[in-house]
Amino acid sequence: xxxIGDKAREDFFSEAQEIIESLSxxxxxxxxxxxxxxxxxxxxxxxxxxxxxxxxxxxxxxxxRLGTLSHELENLLDDLRMGRVQLSGDLxxxxxxxxxxxxxxxxxxxxxxxxxxxxxxDPFMLEIQKSGTRRAVQSPTLAYDLDPGMLAVxxxxxxxxxxxxxxxxxxLYRVRVVFDLATIDAGLESLKSRLKALGExxxxxxxxxxxxxxxxxxxxxxxxxxxxxxxxxxxEAQGIRIDEVPKRATEGPGPSPDRMHSELAPESIAIAxxxxxxxxxxxxxxxxxxxxxxxxxVAVRGPDASLxxxxxxxxxxxxxxxxxxxxxxxxxxxxxxxGRLADKTRHxxxxxxxxxELARLHHTFDRQLSAMQGGILEVRMVPLGQVFEKxxxxxxxxxxxxxxxxxxxxxxxxxxxxxxIVEDLSDPLMHMVRNALDHGIEARQERAKVGKPxxxxxxxxxxxxxxxxxxxxxxDGRGVDDHALVKAALSSGILSxxxxxxxxxxxxxxxxxxxxxxxxxxxxxxxxxGVGMDVVKTNIARLGGVVDAQSEPGIGTxxxxxxxITLAIIGALLVDxxxxxxxxxxxxxxxxxxxxxxxxxxxxxREVVTLRGESLPLCRxxxxxxxxxxxxxxxxxxxxxxxxxxxxxxxxxxxVDRILGRQDIVIKALGGPLKALRGFAGATELGDERxxxxxxxxxxxxxxxxxxxxxxxxxxx
Amino acid sequence: xxxxxxxxxxxxxRAKGKDRGPLREFLAFKLGGEIYxxxxxxxxxILKVPPITPVPRAPEGVMGIIxxxxxxxxxxxxxxxxxxxxxxxxxxxxxxxxxxDDGETVGLFVEEVLQVYRLSTDEIEPPGNALGxxxxxxxxxxGRQQGALIVLMDLxxxxxRREAS
Numbered sequence: 001x002x003x004i005g006d007k008a009r010e011d012f013f014s015e016a017q018e019i020i021e022s023l024s025x026x027x028x029x030x031x032x033x034x035x036x037x038x039x040x041x042x043x044x045x046x047x048x049x050x051x052x053x054x055x056x057x058x059x060x061x062x063x064x065r066l067g068t069l070s071h072e073l074e075n076l077l078d079d080l081r082m083g084r085v086q087l088s089g090d091l092x093x094x095x096x097x098x099x100x101x102x103x104x105x106x107x108x109x110x111x112x113x114x115x116x117x118x119x120x121x122d123p124f125m126l127e128i129q130k131s132g133t134r135r136a137v138q139s140p141t142l143a144y145d146l147d148p149g150m151l152a153v154x155x156x157x158x159x160x161x162x163x164x165x166x167x168x169x170x171x172l173y174r175v176r177v178v179f180d181l182a183t184i185d186a187g188l189e190s191l192k193s194r195l196k197a198l199g200e201x202x203x204x205x206x207x208x209x210x211x212x213x214x215x216x217x218x219x220x221x222x223x224x225x226x227x228x229x230x231x232x233x234x235x236e237a238q239g240i241r242i243d244e245v246p247k248r249a250t251e252g253p254g255p256s257p258d259r260m261h262s263e264l265a266p267e268s269i270a271i272a273x274x275x276x277x278x279x280x281x282x283x284x285x286x287x288x289x290x291x292x293x294x295x296x297x298v299a300v301r302g303p304d305a306s307l308x309x310x311x312x313x314x315x316x317x318x319x320x321x322x323x324x325x326x327x328x329x330x331x332x333x334x335x336x337x338x339g340r341l342a343d344k345t346r347h348x349x350x351x352x353x354x355x356x357e358l359a360r361l362h363h364t365f366d367r368q369l370s371a372m373q374g375g376i377l378e379v380r381m382v383p384l385g386q387v388f389e390k391x392x393x394x395x396x397x398x399x400x401x402x403x404x405x406x407x408x409x410x411x412x413x414x415x416x417x418x419x420x421i422v423e424d425l426s427d428p429l430m431h432m433v434r435n436a437l438d439h440g441i442e443a444r445q446e447r448a449k450v451g452k453p454x455x456x457x458x459x460x461x462x463x464x465x466x467x468x469x470x471x472x473x474x475x476d477g478r479g480v481d482d483h484a485l486v487k488a489a490l491s492s493g494i495l496s497x498x499x500x501x502x503x504x505x506x507x508x509x510x511x512x513x514x515x516x517x518x519x520x521x522x523x524x525x526x527x528x529x530g531v532g533m534d535v536v537k538t539n540i541a542r543l544g545g546v547v548d549a550q551s552e553p554g555i556g557t558x559x560x561x562x563x564x565i566t567l568a569i570i571g572a573l574l575v576d577x578x579x580x581x582x583x584x585x586x587x588x589x590x591x592x593x594x595x596x597x598x599x600x601x602x603x604x605x606r607e608v609v610t611l612r613g614e615s616l617p618l619c620r621x622x623x624x625x626x627x628x629x630x631x632x633x634x635x636x637x638x639x640x641x642x643x644x645x646x647x648x649x650x651x652x653x654x655x656v657d658r659i660l661g662r663q664d665i666v667i668k669a670l671g672g673p674l675k676a677l678r679g680f681a682g683a684t685e686l687g688d689e690r691x692x693x694x695x696x697x698x699x700x701x702x703x704x705x706x707x708x709x710x711x712x713x714x715x716x717x
Numbered sequence: 718x719x720x721x722x723x724x725x726x727x728x729x730x731r732a733k734g735k736d737r738g739p740l741r742e743f744l745a746f747k748l749g750g751e752i753y754x755x756x757x758x759x760x761x762x763i764l765k766v767p768p769i770t771p772v773p774r775a776p777e778g779v780m781g782i783i784x785x786x787x788x789x790x791x792x793x794x795x796x797x798x799x800x801x802x803x804x805x806x807x808x809x810x811x812x813x814x815x816x817x818d819d820g821e822t823v824g825l826f827v828e829e830v831l832q833v834y835r836l837s838t839d840e841i842e843p844p845g846n847a848l849g850x851x852x853x854x855x856x857x858x859x860g861r862q863q864g865a866l867i868v869l870m871d872l873x874x875x876x877x878r879r880e881a882s
Binding site: 323329330580625670672674678680690691693 | 767770789791793
């Protein structure tokens with residue numbers, strides 16, 4: 001594959017990834033449709049088409065295993081399309097597993113190495129081949145008096161659709177239209193779209209008779225619920241003739257309708273019941289029997305087979321957007337300098353005109369810059385639905401493996417978040433959903449005993465709240481046993497016996513996120529080793545977010561994740577701590593106040609002030625950052641400046657020297673020897689070559705309130 | 718910015734004799750008043766010292782962070798690791814930028830950049846026991862040029878040790 005450029009390969013990977021995602025999406029739709037009993041044949045066609053495209057791509061890039069998988073799937077899906085195999089829960093399982101396999105193969109292809117699970121490849125191929133075991137195709141026992149000439153040229157798929165429609169009791173119509181050769185493209189398309197609203201176009205063929213050299217007559221076979229009269233009223237026009245295809249006198253009992261047997265659906269369901277659109281067929285595998293049909297007409301047949309890409313989109317590496325954002329940050333610094341210059345000039349005598357000119361420039365620059373910032377941010381935004389779809393697949397698969405019935409209800413899939421955040425959110429969310437199914441949702445019998453609905457509900461809700469996004473993972477399972485949690489924390493030494501006595505329910509639930517705490521005795525395949533929720537918390541914290549748990553025993557559990565919409569550029573409050581400049585993300589700042597040192601009280605060795613009747617624990621940042629010791633900090637004269645910060649319902653007052661102002665900042669990660677440093681979310685440029693550290697508010701709050709450091713600050717005082 | 722010293726080194730090498738076997742190029746600099754050198758191909762750039770922002774709670778030996786061309790770079794003070802006296806920042810002080818793994822860069826603080834030495838392999842003596850054991854681990858060898866003794870540092874080793882600690 002060395003002859004293919006890296007760029008092209010990159011494109012291949014991202015395109016294949018996109019197709020696999022669409023495939024997964026359509027399979028989920030198919031799954032839902034199978035449950036509700038109305039499977040759109042076009043959906044099956046769409047799935048078929050994804051696989052077909054993947055096969056083509058794989059061939060192009062010499063990705064043999066991807067190609068083989070696509071080839072086998074294509075056969076299987078073709079059988080499905082033709083009604084030779086039934087759409088069952090097992091078959092859907094197989095297809096979902098194929099999606100997983102695609103993902104692994106793609107990863108292996110990309111990494112140029114053996115990815116985990118790829119050795120299952122050969123057995124999986126055999127399984128697919130076996131599932132495709134064909135039923136004998138029934139010969140059409142048609143009760144209609146169709147032109148044998150027409151029947152002879154039906155493709156297998158068209159025949160299948162014809163039988164299916166007849167079984168469902170639809171009437172057959174023959175629509176005969178004469179088109180001018182010059183306008184056949186547009187004419188046929190418009191007629192087709194009008195007919196699709198009325199029924200399913202089974203096939204259309206030129207008759208080869210009765211037309212002069214300048215025109216062509218076409219026969220359309222239409223299946224419809226409508227009566228002949230209403231059809232006539234709807235489409236009859238000059239050059240269009242509609243006849244009902246008469247039923248034969250010797251009408252026997254039709255073949256039993258196509259049924260699907262499914263463990264998922266209680267009753268059997270016919271595969272196809274709604275078919276508003278014509279079968280999708282690429283023109284290449286549709287041999288045209290009538291030579292008289294021009295190439296143009298063939299092109300009309302497969303409008304979807306066009307080589308033009310449908311979407312007007314470009315794929316962009318997120319790093320390029322990061323670079324743009326970085327440039328924008330530098331421009332923001334320039335803007336600040338321009339502003340300062342404008343201010344300075346204003347006070348110069350005789351510079352009045354220049355000053356107002358500069359002020360105007362500064363103002364315009366500011367506006368344009370915000371617009372540009374908005375534009376770049378918008379490009380980075382993707383809907384959370386991208387992750388949710390993956391989760392739907394997980395729920396489906398896991399609920400079958402665990403033999404638990406669960407519905408995944410998704411709201412707010414359109415909520416948009418920065419692409420990087422979405423990427424890093426999928427693992428934590430997956431973990432939480434798995435936990436909900438495995439631990440939260442009770443076994444069938446247990447649910448029946450307490451009178452809960454047999455089908456459990458897991459809800460994924462996303463919504464925007466100010467400049468943050470909230471994602472909730474909710475289940476209607478048994479809830480978290482906080483007593484068991486406390487006991488587990490006690491036995492692993494996380495809590496002392498006294499602390500265990502006093503702990504509130506909310507704090508007890510917080511133990512869920514401590515490493516090594518599990519209430520589960522058996523370690524399951526899916527979760528339950530007590531690692532996990534702490535990792536979830538750490539991962540979410542890395543995104544600048546917080547996770548919180550609520551639970552009612554017997555009713556359910558809800559995890560709430562609050563995330564910033566973007567990390568690329570954020571509003572921040574700049575503060576001075578012992579001469580150093582630090583940025584506090586505005587999303588975590590409630591307000592800033594000054595208090596008299598005399599109003600500070602000591603409660604359990606911690607400094608606390610009372611504000612509007614609520615007590616607020618304090619954290620001296622100079623002490624926390626080890627730039628002053630406690631005595632020095634306490635000896636500072638004057639009022640205390642306090643920035644009140646919050647994270648997941650916890651509040652803390654950061655004591656700072658001075659508040660410098662508000663600024664939009666671009667956060668840069670700390671790397672190299674500082675990668676493991678906790679307490680800072682990164683650094684940002686402030687202009688004039690200065691750099692400020694961005695405070696990791698949730699971490700510092702938690703640290704300040706942590707039991708272990710309780711005595712820390714004021715022990716010396 | 719490495720140009721000045723590089724060309725000086727180049728001229729030096731040209732002035733000297735040829736046929737000394739394969740040459741390795743080292744950039745010499747001062748740390749704690751002594752002369753150290755690292756292989757020049759490891760150095761991405763040399764910059765004057767911008768304001769360094771100290772980082773609270775950073776591991777010892779990290780002077781702080783600076784911003785260079787849109788990137789935030791941690792500056793390492795090798796004198797801590799090598800247990801050398803810390804001389805004050807001067808106009809000669811520089812930061813050497815060394816790309817490390819994953820596209821990241823660290824800055825190495827040096828007191829003064831001296832020149833480029835081209836040493837053939839037979840001009841490099843193996844590190845004997847002359848050096849203290851701690852520093853000895855991070856030394857490729859000793860170079861001798863016109864009577865001066867240059868300690869050739871093993872950059873990979875010294876940076877790795879830093880991350881482990």
